[in-house]
Every structure is written in C-alpha cells, then in structure tokens.
Amino acid sequence: MTHFDAIIIGAGQAGPPLASRLASEGYKVAIVERKFFGGTCVNTGCTPTEAMVASAKVAHTVKHASTHGVIGASNFKIDFDQVKKRRDEIVMQSREGIETWMEEDENITVFRGQAHFINNKALQINDEEIDAEKIFINVGGRARIADHEEGLEYLTNSTIMNLAELPEHLVIIGGSYVGVEFAQMFRRFGSKVTIIEKGEYLLSREDQDVSENVRQILEKEGIHVRTQAECIYAKSSEEDGVEVEINCTDGEPAVSGSHVLYAIGRIPNTDDLGLENTDIELDEQGYIKTDECLATTVGGVWALGDCNGKGAFTHTAYNDFEIVEDHLLNGGTRKVSDRIACYALYMDPPLARVGMTEKEVKEKGIKALKAEMPMNKVARAKEKGESEGFMKVIVDAESHLILGASILGVGGDEIIHSIIDVMYAKQPYEVIKNAVHIHPTVSELIPTMLADLKEI
Template sequence: MSKPFDAIVIGAGQAGPSLVGQLTGAGMKVLMVERKLFGGTCVNTGCMPTKTLVASAYAAHLARRASDFGILVGAEVGIDMKRVKQRADTVSYNARTGVEKWLRGMENCTVIEGHARFTAPHEIAIGSETYTAPRIFLNVGGRANIPDMPGINDIEYLTNTSILQLDEVPEHLVVVGGSYIGLEFAQMYRRFGAEVTVVEKGPRLVSREDEDISDAIKDILEAEGIAMRLNAECISFKPHPNGVEVGVDCTNGAPSVVGSHVLMAIGRRPNTDDLALDKAGVALDERGFIKVDDHLATNVDGIWALGDCNGRGAFTHTAYNDYEIVAANLLDGENRKVSERIPGYALYIDPPLGRVGVTESQARASGRPILVSKRPMTRVGRAVERDETLGFMKVIADAETQKILGAAILGTSGDEAIHGILDTMNADVGYPQLKWSVPIHPTVSELIPTLLGDLKPA
C-alpha cells in the first residue's frame, strides 16, 4: 500500500532542502528523498570543495610571489596535498552534514535515503515501498559527461568528482576540455606543481565568451606554464607506460601528449536516465534534460523540475532561484518566470571572470545599435596595489534605451565587482544611474562609472 504525502522532493541539492522548508512551513507533509550525498553537486563535488582547492592553490601562488611584495620566505614552497584535500573534505563534510541535520530536524518532513523511481505520474518506488503525492519536485542534478571517444574505455580517467579524491599532485595532468571546469582544475594543479596540458577541440578556450576574453584567459594560463593544444579535432586515448597517451591531431605541435593523469571536463549531463520518467510521462529533450515551462513545470500536471536537470541553468545560484520561483508561485500566488532571470556567472581561475547578460558578439548579432566600453585592469588602483593587473573590464549597452545588455570583468575580484552591474540590470534602470554613483576608493568597482562614461558606438 502506498504511503501518501502532500509533496515529494527528489534530490537534496541546492533547490530541494529550501523548498522542503517552505512546503513544511506551509503545513504540508513532505517526503525528501536523497540517494547519495546531501547538498548535491555544489556542496560535495562542485563549488565548495573546488573553490577551497582554488584558495589553497592561490596561497601557493602568492607564496611563490612573496618577494614581489617585499616578503622573504624560504626558497621552496611545499605542497602538502593530503592537507589540501583534508581541508576541502572538511568544508564539504560540514556543509553536507549541516543540510542533512536541517532536513531531519524539520517538522512534517520525512527523510529517506534511497533511489526513487516513478511507477505512475504521482507515485514513486524506493526499494519495495511506494509513495504518492499530488506534487512532486525533481532536483536530481547532473554529472560529468563522458563522450564516446576512441579508446576512452581502455584507460583510467578522472572526472570533476573523482579528481577530488587525489591526495598527491599528478606528475602531468592532461585536461580534456577547455571550458570552465577544466580551466579551474588546470590552473589549480599547475599551482600545486603539476605539469598541465589543456586539450580543446575548438579553436579557442571558453568558446561561449567573446574572443578577446578567450585570448586573455589563454595568455594568463600560458604565462603560468600551462600548455594549450587547441584545434584538437580527433581526440583519442590509449594506455602508456607513463599513464595515458592522448591523441590530439592538432594543426600544430606533436600529434599526442602523454600524461600521468587525464581529467575529462567536457560538459555535464542530467541525472534523468534512471528515474523511470517514462512511467510518469515526463518529457525530456534530446540531451536528456527535463522539459519545463517558464514556471519550471513539466508537461505532467503536478510535477516540477529544478536545478541542473532542467537545462535552464547550470549553476548553484540558478538552482536556488528555481526554488524561489516555484515557491513564490505555488505558495504566495506570484507569477515569477525563469525568462525574467538575468544570467550571471563566474569562471574561478585567477584572476576570475565575472559575467552578466549577453556577450558583445551576441549584442552585435542582434542588430540593435549598441555602445561598448573596455578598460584594462592596469587602470584599477586596487589591482595595481595588489600587483594583480591582468585582464580588463568591458560593458555593452543599448544605444537607444541606455540599458546595460551585458558586461565582463576579467580581473582581480571580478566575480564580486560584476554585481554592481548585475544589480543595475535587475533594477531595470539605464546605465547613467550607475555612471553617476560614487563608489568607494580603493576598490575594483570604482572603475565602473569611468567605464560607463566611456561608452561609444560599436
């Protein structure tokens, strides 16, 4: 006999626990199902452990540069990778156990650890037990995408999850994929002391960004000794006495590179292939993402999809915003929409890239009259004082409406400074409002009014 609930939430990632809190607070009896680790990708294999590792790598990098600041330290900078890993593990563990404790302590919330599968549109099975609810929320996340490349099944490789288990520095890490995840690990392990090669099928890194951003990122990483193999049209793998031989078939350079370790960083795929969604009639797109409307509802009444599994955002903050949208519409009678969300994100190399809105290329392709301004980070006093002047700021605005369309800050604290522009865009006001603000000196953000004041037709 099925056990009834008012709502079932599958997946304790970024959106799930907060949604459970809202639903139980509204008096609903809720079942929370988590089959592996509470907290989801961000807490366990994404933001929290990786940014903890990035911080350790930055400390090593800064220690090597100590003399530039007049600080005298020993000649060698040692890396205790076991301690580095322990620190990241501790951060994840504390966050994970905190989420679990919060859920288990909620009134009206039943927590079950297990693998949920649909047996009907509003019924799931976990082991031999079945549960029903008129409202089901899918927050099942995603995992590393491993394309069927020649030789991939003949080698051992790392993903963004398994690489976190390393407690030693690889001799030579080959990163397959020149986008966000791959580049963060590439710089991180280079700073830990590994030889690093990035293999990218396309002609440039982070191809969704403007070409000047891609070029600057490439220059930054190459300056730290990271080898780049772009235009790798035919990537293949085979075992080698020293690890793995990666065929790259590039237009320039040796046809292959040998690494002690290989990290596969070629995008993500949703965890939707083992939920028996067909039994519920939930529609998927060609990539396996759950199709949702502007309110995050699926094609089946009473079933919603939030977070990475719906293809409408690939970040912790977009997953959390999915929860906010669903909760506001369901419980508060609002009409929040995903399409109203202004996209913003960051790439956590050093210096970081903060991004919001459209790129310059996208703005030009729209055919609308635009204004563009660009300033180097060498003009930022805070960057000069830190001796971290790599990168630049760029903003794009609509010439007619004076609304900011997008911006990029590739530079020290770029991930924080971008929020001044993001907030202006969310407020839906013209750039003159921000242009005449009086920012604090000395900060990275203080150059933004100057940047806006230099907007010119493009």
C-alpha cells in the same frame, strides 16, 4: 504505499529549501537522496573546488612573495593531504548541516536510495513505495564523457576529488570553465598541466578577447594549451599512464600524461528515474521539458536545477526554488525568463559575466556602445600586484540600458554585482556612471570607464 503531500527527489540546492518551506506550511514532505545531501555544489562542485582554488591561490601568492618585498617565503612545499583535509572539513560541515536540517523537521521524512517512478505520481525507493499529488525533481547532472579506450582510468570533476597524490602531468580534455579552474589549480600545486580544447579557442561561450586574455594568464603560469583538436581519443600508455590523440592543425598529434580529466560539459541525471513509466517528456539531450514556471508535461510535477536545462549553476537552481515557491505558496508570477544570465569562472583572477556578450550583440544587429578598461590602469589592482585582465561593458545605444558585461580581474566576481543590480532595476547606465564609489577600489573605475563609451 505511503502517501505524502509532496515528494522531492534530490537534496541539491533547490530541494532542501523547498522541503523546508513546504513543511512550514504544514505539508507532509518526503525528500529522497541517493547519495550526499547538498548535491553537486556542496560535494563535487563549488564548495570543494573553491576550497582547493583558495589553497592554490595561497601557494601562488607565497611563490611570488618576493615581488612584495617578502623574502625567503618561496621555499615551500604543498602538503596535498592537508589541502584535502581542509577541503573535506568544509564539505562535511555543509553536507551535514543540510542533512540535519532535513532530519530534524517533524514534517519531513528522509528517504535514502534511488527514486524510481512507478507512474506519474508514485515512486519506489528501495523496497518502499510512496506517492504524492505534488512531485519535484531536483536530480542534478554529471560529467559528460568523451570517446576513449575501454578500461581507461579517467577522472571527472567528482573522482578527481579522490586523488591520493598530485598528478605528475594532468591532461584535461575540455577548455571551458571546469577545465580551466582545475588546470590552474593543479599547476599551482606543482603538476604539469595540458588543456586540450576541440574549439578554436578556450571558453567558447565568451568573446574572443576574453578567451585570449584567459589563455595568456594560463600560459604565463606554465599551462600548455592546445586548441582546434579536431579528433580527441584517450587511451592507455605503458610509459606515461595515458595518451590523448588530438590531431591538431599544428604541434604534436598526441599528448601523454599521468592522468586525464574529462571536462567537456554535463548531462542530466534523468536516465535512471524510470521516466519511461510516466508522461514526463525529455528533450533530445535528456533534460526534462518545463514551462516558465518549471512545471513538466505532467500536472503537479516540477523539475528544478540542472536537470531542466534552464541553468547549470547553484544560483539558478536556488532561483528555481524561489519561482516554484512563489507560484505554489504566494500566488506570485515569477518565471525563468525574469532572470538575467550571470555566472563566474573561478580562476585567478576570476572572470565574471552578466547578460549578452559583444558577439551576441553584433549577431543580433543591436546598435550598441562599448566601454573597456585594462586592469593595469586600475590603481587598486596595481597596488595589490594583481593587474591582469580587463573590464568591458556593453550598452544599448538607444535605451542606454546595460546589455552585458565581462570583468576579468581581481575581485571581478564581486564587482559584477553592481552592474547586475542596475540591469535588474532596468535603469540606464548613467545611474552607475554618476554614482560615487569608494577609493581605492576596483569598482570605482566602473563609472570612469562608462564615461568613455564608444560605438561597436
């Protein structure tokens, strides 16, 4: 058995920077990856998806070029092979960069294969056994799959990247973030798209006004949305390829299409690690139990990224690395509860979110104020011809601290950071209300909006 100072399982967003940091301190580090370096984000998540979203955005812009006085541009076609080629080049650049980074560090040994725990501090990878006093689990997650007919060919966020041709009719089961992004993307590429959502409305985590705005944007582009689908079951169809039974309260009881995509959530990749051979505890969903500093129930073992259930984003995984690094090497006190929940849905226009929703504020009985502004009142948005959506900020009525914000509109995924930073600084909303922002921008309307707060 080969001994290391530290073993890192998984080369996602937390693993490689932690390996590099430990190696810089003289640790003898092993990093184990069974498939692709970079994890979900680089290979089947953010990077490839946003590359395709960008291509779809160009197609949409060209299609509507005449509204900007550019005539004749709408006579175009989608070269899906070129879309994929561009996407794959971006993915490979990121993946190979991380792999080279790890392989060229003399204090890091790269193992390729499935890691399997032998006991609390030892692992088997292929025919090799290694151990260490410090082990970091960064194995990520994968798509959750719903009930369907045995043998049905279906797509996930991973396998949809392997499509050779555009679907004629893509049926998406799940109306949350992944489902909405792929729906708009493939509709803009020319596919017919139907979203089937079990809940009452899309994006169940969001306020209903946000959901309704998102649905209006999607339906305006020709995407068919079916909500309140109480009974969802997918099966093969001789005529169309796939049929999804939905049992909605109104409308046809089934939808047929050429392809079906599951986008109903994620599950952690913890079922094949051999954790039954350890004292590492899991919760009911299979996530590894950790404390505020990401330590598991076994001393010297930590869980970072999607597999710990404390965040499902690239930025939270990287923050997990920062927390562990801070404790191990800096004697610091950073912890998971320090971070403020923030994320974005990369449809067009994007939806950016931070902190509490209006619904959560009401449920907690917090006395609060609200400021809103539709994007069609923002000069910059109108000038760009992208005036869909709205902005909303929630403020504590007593402390004047910002509790949360939703920005559905052009540039929202960047604009939200001006609010995030004020929240981290624990400063009252007046700080941003009294700031002077650049004209013409969308951000300049945030101070204007905050000057018109009203009781919720």
